Amino acid sequence: MSTSPDLAGSEEAHRKPRPHGAAPADGRSVRIGTLVPLTRPGWAAAGRHLLAGLDLAAREVNEAGGIAGRPVELVVRDTAADPGRAEKAVEELVHLGVAALAGEYHSVVARAAAARAEALGLPFLCSSAVLDALTDRPSERVARLAPAQSHGWRVYADFLLGAGHDRIAVAADPSVYWAAGTGILRDRITPRGGTLVELDLRTLTPEQVCDRLAADGATALLLLAGHPDPAVPIVRAVRRDHRLAGVLIGAPAGQPELADWAALLGEDGAGVPFLRYLPERLGPLGTRVGAALRERLGEEPSFVAFEGYDTVTVLAELLRSHGTDRDRIAAGWPQVAVEGTRGPVRFSRAPGTGVWQWVWAPVQVADRDPADPGRFRVLHTG
Template identity: 75%
Template sequence: MNTPPSPLGAEQPDGSSVRIGALVPLTRPGWVEAGRHLLAGLELAVGDVNDTGGIAGRPLELVVRDTAADPQKAEAAVDELARLGVAAVVGEYHSVVARAAAARADALGLPFLCSSAVLDALTDRPTPWVARLAPAQSRSWQIYADFLLGAGHSHIAVAADPSVYWTSGARILRDRLAPRGGTVTEFDMRVLTPTVLCDALVDHRATALLLLVGHPEPAVPIVKSVRRDKRVADIAIGAPAGQPEFAEWAALLGDDSTAVPFLRYLPERLSPLGTQVEAALRTRLAGAPSFVAFEGYDTVTVLTDVLRSHGTDRARIAGSWPDISVEGTRGRIQFTRTPGISVWQWAWPPVQVVDRDPAQPDRFRILHTG
């Protein structure tokens, strides 16, 4: 493994804090609520680590940088954090942003533990520097496709905002559905308004419409238009990327926020650690924590185990990914090399398809597990 000499000795003398960088979307156009939950999980875990002795007696410090869903900002943040002497970088929610950060971390020889982004091709080439906690998109979206088929939906319409992430998702759905006679028809929301989309759906045979678009725009206006158009009243709406997970979705859509299935990365029952963390996160967030908050907590849990057993040298941290076996909030975390995935991957986190219950919008119903 080729790496420049670690600057940690100069930047973090004995007795100083052990710093880890955190990439989080905290301003628009980033998904701010997801960023807030991710940061809450990271910060809670750092506090718990420091309450139990830190890293060999040294406090763990989180150095946070806002990516605002901008790949260039993420790259610049990775450069800055490397200069500051962080032992590793963690976080990020948006796949395209995480991909830029991963490429830069790989080039610099800086360990990056990605918390939440799912894009399969997180790097163009296999790298020893990057590991990921979230499931790869190919796995989770295949599970979502299986759910659609099981619910009787084989002809799917997709409201798409073309990007690497959304295009990859549509391809995964199409590849999973096609061998079973299913179809996926995409509608480009760069050129269609929600009203025109409804017109197009009238002539389409789809029984389900999937939102492969940003939140809140244009996802929220699309849902409102479809739910109010009697011509397409029977069409089901889905959002595999997880928009309905967050309270903002329910606040903006009210009753229309329910019965929109999405992917969530939680087990049916949390472990004792998960239950304890859930209670603490609920207090910190003044509401129910999303799966993203648990991803944040698990990220620091994994990295703490590495730092305590291997120290702060970057090359040793990256070399430890295959040796990790840590109990997280959602199960035991271990990293492997997975076919088609260029980074060290937790194979696999729990995956659920859930929706908000029409009878009780703040309650989630588990519809399918994988």
């Protein structure tokens, strides 16, 4: 795998780690457009893990002979969590002749990329974004590996209720993604006797969040907010407020999974339940890939890295069986049957999503062990 000539020669490329691989950008390769957040305000740590998984799978495909003897080339573009930048990248990648589009972590960015891919006739396998409405209308060209937000966040709501939390505060940034999450939680919690209290982070400082929590009596605070800001300052403020000693902090979007959360918060970041998409035990493939990713990353691979690996594995199978014609690739989603790192991957039409969906990746609620923040505990599965 290699980057495309224009990115490889740019100043931007010299500031970023270059993906590894064997494929030259000489017209012989099968190109896959790849969207990842590598710079802020995107969550660059998640982008690094996603790219590591994508890259590892591409290298293994090439070592096994590529696609009908042609090497796979990932043409990587940094979205920086910017929907407009992602749209322009999709347009550029179409002109560069990519056979398909892969990747992206941020839901709002993936939604913008999916719209352009659909309009331009480009098959798109979304790796990590979970927003249910990834497209405005049903799409035949867009597929997704990550479980829909409504599926995962209902599991998270069940965990909270099962743990005895029936008055829950949500501290949320304004966005389509966070608003959708709040709605899913409310719809799951209130019919079962719980209450959801919304705190608007546009108007509240971390200290004011603490004051509202102390006055309200909520036993759990969910951070539906960006990382590191404002999530990290809020965690620190709550942990240091003696009035809130018994309040559970939760982060359903998965912020505590990545090492930068632990590096910034240390012990304060432990005991914060989050969603991740891994089985309780990895099979032989997942174990082997996990070891390879650990060596590449220099840290424990997150579920995002496994999503990246599975993305290229699925696309390689489609390319082998359907060739590089974009229409034929898009028509192949319902025929895919691939052994992924986290189980067999098949796609179907899940109600409410509008895309071809893996139903479902395994879902865990986990946290970092307060006795050892480098170790994860599985608290609930769904």
